[in-house]
Amino acid sequence: EVQLVESGGGLVQPGGSLRLSCSASGFTFSSYAMHWVRQAPGKGLKYVSGISSNGDSTYYADSVKGRFTISRDNSKNTVYLQMSSLRAEDSLIYYCIKGGGSGWSALYAFDFWGQGTVVTVSS
């Protein structure tokens, strides 16, 4: 059974940093791209970032480019989202998602999601 468990969310001050982690199990982690999507509670979904199965290729939404960094450790079956220069508008639920292929751009719908971790940016 595929399981994705996010952690690392919490309260951080504006301008601060936070690292989200997503621990994966139930599939061959090193064979699949991974993604992050975020959502304001009760609001719509926004794609944030993706990383290829070997970590060589990444993608960022314009809204986080230069501030967020996605990475992965295939030996630990974990994908990370390092967030810096955080703003109030980054206060969202962050979901980790298993990709359907090895590339972040592989044309698959998102079939497995974690339960999400909440980030709150406030002074």
Place this chain on the structure above:
Amino acid sequence: EIVLTQSPGTLSLSPGERATLSCRASQSVSSSYLAWYQQKPGQAPRLFIYAASSRAAGIPDRFSGSGSGTDFTLTISRLEPEDFAVYYCQQYGSSPRTFGQGTKVEIK
């Protein structure tokens, strides 16, 4: 970036009724790479339909998807109590992947 517009914003229906949800794209969605997700309060979205009309694993056949190009539809033939939720469409044929703003199906 492809903008997806869902309508209506809220659909008020009774169990047993038919629900028709619309998703319109600002430009053609490549090869019908269009998905539908269901989300219930406090839960992550769940994939229901991919490739515009294919049901994901475990999704009952009262759910059907159709459409191509810029116009897509999710139909629930007869609403069950567990179907009342928010539904999002997503295009994954071009980057960035984008989502619609959601349609809430509520009990009338």
